[in-house]
Amino acid sequence: MSAMLEVVGLDTCYGRTQVLWDIGFSVAEGRTVALIGSNGAGKTTVLNTICGILRPRKGQVIFEGKPITDIPAHHLVGMGLVQVPEGRELFSRMTVMENLELAAYARRDGAVDKDIRGVLERFPVLGKRRLQISGTLSGGEQQMLAIARGLIARPRLLLLDEPSWGLAPMVIDAVFDTIKAIQAEGTTILLVEQNATQALAVADEAYVLEHGRIVLGGTAESVAMNDEVTRVYLGGFNPRGQ
Ligand SMILES: Nc1ncnc2c1ncn2[C@@H]1O[C@H](COP(=O)(O)OP(=O)(O)OP(=O)(O)O)[C@@H](O)[C@H]1O
Ligand SMILES: [Mg+2]
Incomplete structure (x- = not known):
């Protein structure tokens, strides 16, 4: 291989x-x-x-x-080739949902909404907090959001x-x-x-x-x-x- x-x-x-x-x-x-x-x-x-x-x-x-x-x-x-960076590097003044939407911005296909729904199901804590400002999430929640954002990029x-x-x-x-x-x-x-x-x-x-x-x-x-x-x-x- x-x-x-x-x-x-x-x-x-x-x-x-x-x-x-x-x-x-x-x-x-x-x-x-x-x-x-x-x-x-x-x-x-x-x-x-x-x-x-x-x-x-x-x-x-x-x-x-x-x-x-x-x-x-x-x-x-x-x-x-997608990196989830050290220190998470979220847009801390934006909501969870806005961070995910920005991650999807580079994609041109029509499956973005489905993928965002998919990661919110996979990380229920983010689903519950999708309108929360990401800088106010706990450290663990921020790491989950950083990984979720990476996954949106497929x-x-x-x-x-x-x-x-x-x-x-x-x-x-x-x-x-x-x-x-x-x-x-x-x-x-x-x-x-x-x-x-x-x-x-x-x-x-x-x-x-x-x-x-x-x-x-x-x-x-x-x-x-x-x-x-x-x-x-x-x-x-x-x-x-x-
Ligand atoms: N922008 C920079 N300019 C100059 N030196 C840098 C820069 N970034 C890192 N270094 C230096 O390069 C070396 C390696 O740093 P690096 O951040 O890759 O280490 P690391 O293994 O990721 O450490 P950590 O576990 O603390 O994240 C260190 O000596 C660091 O001081
Ligand atoms: Mg390092």
Whole structure:
């Protein structure tokens, strides 16, 4: 099976400061790949380079067999490469419904209303709050809205940047249940997380990013069993229980 996403030898800089070195990995269709790493490791920079917000100095991103390194982010959304950004980035003064309608704006087909009804059914809490100003939602509700907005764009590949950030443990469980449901529908996912425990429990494959370099990669089982990963990222506990 050929990969849906191939990342080959990416170097990315901010001005003269290089923060990524030779990043390479692939995501096969229908799989979930986790990218884990501490604060400042370069996780968001990897996602932003993939989805066209940043240009790499070297290397290539190939999506469904097509080099996309020079394609701007808004075109990539139409091709099915959709990011749910770190910090959610909602239009906080607009209502839930307005946020969803804006997400649908780029689509030209007639199924938008049906898709909005679909996500409001999938996230009943958003359905109930569809006229509420999104800045007044709880953190968990805002994350649900950010994911719902991503789904409206009908992703083939969904990039999730720290969906559990700032949420209470029970709410994190609900977010991960949503991720499992999206997985079960066959959507391919690249998941960036500091919460390695949850990420390794849902992923098929995983990569560890340290100081802008991939230092380890393989099946999520093998990464979770690595002694260094268990000690540094999992607090000594292997979430897959193997
Ligand atoms: N716009 C920017 N300009 C300059 N340096 C930046 C910029 N954004 C990020 N960096 C630097 O690049 C490095 C990687 O940052 P990045 O945000 O990709 O890390 P991260 O793994 O996503 O961290 P976090 O877990 O805190 O979100 C850090 O050293 C950061 O300070
Ligand atoms: Mg980040």
